[in-house]
Amino acid sequence: MSLIKSISGIRGTIGGPVGEGLTPLDIVKFTSAYATFIRRESQKKSNVIVVGRDARLSGRMVLNMVVGTLTGMGFDVVNIGLATTPTTELAVVGEDACGGIIITASHNPKQWNALKLLNERGEFLTDAQGKEVLRIAEAEDFDYADVEHLGREQKNYTYLRRHIDAVLALPLVDVEAIRRADFTVAVDAVNSVGGVAIPKLLEALGVKQIEKLYCDPTGNFGHTPEPIPENLTGISRFMKQGKADVGFVVDPDVDRLAIVMENGEFFVEEYTLVAVADYVLNHTPGATVSNLSSSRALRDVTEAHGCSYTAAAVGEVNVTTEMRRTGAVIGGEGNGGVIYPELHYGRDALVGVALFLSLLARSGKKVSELKATYPQYSIAKTKLELNPSMDVDAILKAVEKHYANERLTTIDGVKIDFDDSWVHLRKSNTEPIIRIYSEAHTMQRAEELGEEVKKIVLSLC
Numbered sequence: 001m002s003l004i005k006s007i008s009g010i011r012g013t014i015g016g017p018v019g020e021g022l023t024p025l026d027i028v029k030f031t032s033a034y035a036t037f038i039r040r041e042s043q044k045k046s047n048v049i050v051v052g053r054d055a056r057l058s059g060r061m062v063l064n065m066v067v068g069t070l071t072g073m074g075f076d077v078v079n080i081g082l083a084t085t086p087t088t089e090l091a092v093v094g095e096d097a098c099g100g101i102i103i104t105a106s107h108n109p110k111q112w113n114a115l116k117l118l119n120e121r122g123e124f125l126t127d128a129q130g131k132e133v134l135r136i137a138e139a140e141d142f143d144y145a146d147v148e149h150l151g152r153e154q155k156n157y158t159y160l161r162r163h164i165d166a167v168l169a170l171p172l173v174d175v176e177a178i179r180r181a182d183f184t185v186a187v188d189a190v191n192s193v194g195g196v197a198i199p200k201l202l203e204a205l206g207v208k209q210i211e212k213l214y215c216d217p218t219g220n221f222g223h224t225p226e227p228i229p230e231n232l233t234g235i236s237r238f239m240k241q242g243k244a245d246v247g248f249v250v251d252p253d254v255d256r257l258a259i260v261m262e263n264g265e266f267f268v269e270e271y272t273l274v275a276v277a278d279y280v281l282n283h284t285p286g287a288t289v290s291n292l293s294s295s296r297a298l299r300d301v302t303e304a305h306g307c308s309y310t311a312a313a314v315g316e317v318n319v320t321t322e323m324r325r326t327g328a329v330i331g332g333e334g335n336g337g338v339i340y341p342e343l344h345y346g347r348d349a350l351v352g353v354a355l356f357l358s359l360l361a362r363s364g365k366k367v368s369e370l371k372a373t374y375p376q377y378s379i380a381k382t383k384l385e386l387n388p389s390m391d392v393d394a395i396l397k398a399v400e401k402h403y404a405n406e407r408l409t410t411i412d413g414v415k416i417d418f419d420d421s422w423v424h425l426r427k428s429n430t431e432p433i434i435r436i437y438s439e440a441h442t443m444q445r446a447e448e449l450g451e452e453v454k455k456i457v458l459s460l461c
Contacts, residue, residue, distance in 0.1 A: 011114035033137035052083030053103035074145030084254035086348035092122035179206030192252035240264030286329030294334030313412035
């Protein structure tokens with residue numbers, strides 16, 4: 001059993017002893033701590049907190065406990081039911097709420113669930129704010145409302161429709177071009193809420209032929225839910241039969257988008273953001289942002305448009321903070337997370353689908369032909385397991401010193417930029433390991449580079 005407390009929220013496996021999994025007592029404790037934090041810190045006069053969930057088997061149980069705890073803390077709850085993460089983020093703003101909780105463990109397997117915590121802008125808490133919630137939980141520093149001041153629950157299941165309407169209203173979403181293109185689109189939604197959201201979006205965009213794979217929102221995931229190639233053999237086989245123009249895959253909470261080309265090969269998650277950014281920059285030039293572990297292709301495409309690119313520390317909240325600072329018109333993460341501020345500051349697979357189909361329709365190209373127009377890179381990922389007694393920070397400092405003559409970025413571990421490649425080393429928050437990401441023009445070179453740096457780190461240890 002596992003319970004992980006991080007900038008991404010409170011995540012754990014369902015059941016087991018208190019404090020070792022995400023048990024009912026843990027759910028109550030961390031929800032109470034979050035409510036206490038919001039009560040103390042929110043600038044909103046609102047007394048409303050929005051709650052939504054993905055289709056996980058444990059989702060209804062966790063939702064009931066979260067709603068009960070929040071009303072017990074004196075908050076009114078708007079329960080939006082089955083909802084994507086970006087839909088819940090938009091609902092916080094739509095309800096003028098002081099916060100929100102998304103019940104989802106994102107790409108984790110079905111035995112996991114989590115509480116993702118939002119501020120009054122419908123964005124994730126910062127690292128410092130998350131730590132304060134954890135401090136309150138550890139100290140059990142909260143008081144519940146008396147019977148005269150209990151909160152109330154209101155159910156509002158209209159927000160997916162509102163989300164889709166907001167996407168269709170974006171100037172760069174070309175509904176007419178998509179309709180004229182007469183695409184056949186395959187969708188793999190891993191039997192979660194995306195199985196409802198993505199087909200409804202496609203229908204609204206004028207797509208008439210939708211091939212559904214794992215689109216029944218039962219929570220019994222049809223395959224390992226992280227949308228990476230090794231987990232997506234089913235849709236790959238389907239696409240190789242020539243039955244669709246493009247395939248879209250989303251994770252259980254629909255904030256990540258992977259694309260499968262018409263030939264069954266993968267567009268690669270990194271290139272979801274690259275393609276969408278290229279389309280956006282072609283019409284609205286401006287700055288872009290991604291995290292340090294994302295492909296250099298975004299930088300190349302941005303500079304080709306005469307615009308500036310900036311890298312942020314890993315973590316959605318770090319990317320959105322840098323996007324606000326630079327006034328970026330598009331940004332996100334290389335895991336298929338597209339953040340389009342014209343709609344909201346959050347990873348959103350729905351807006352990713354709409355913008356990508358607009359690009360595809362206007363280009364007149366096949367997806368594989370479109371992919372060939374972008375700079376070609378491959379990313380390799382490995383890790384270095386350490387003795388728990390080792391000082392990871394000291395090791396990273398030694399790496400920094402060893403590569404002092406190269407271009408270094410140290411806002412999140414150490415990133416070493418070479419002329420045609422890079423390596424990023426960062427420590428895990430939960431394990432005694434160093435994660436090593438490397439990118440080059442071929443996978444062979446990326447893997448070799450990662451192993452070379454790994455050997456150097458071992459020698460420094």
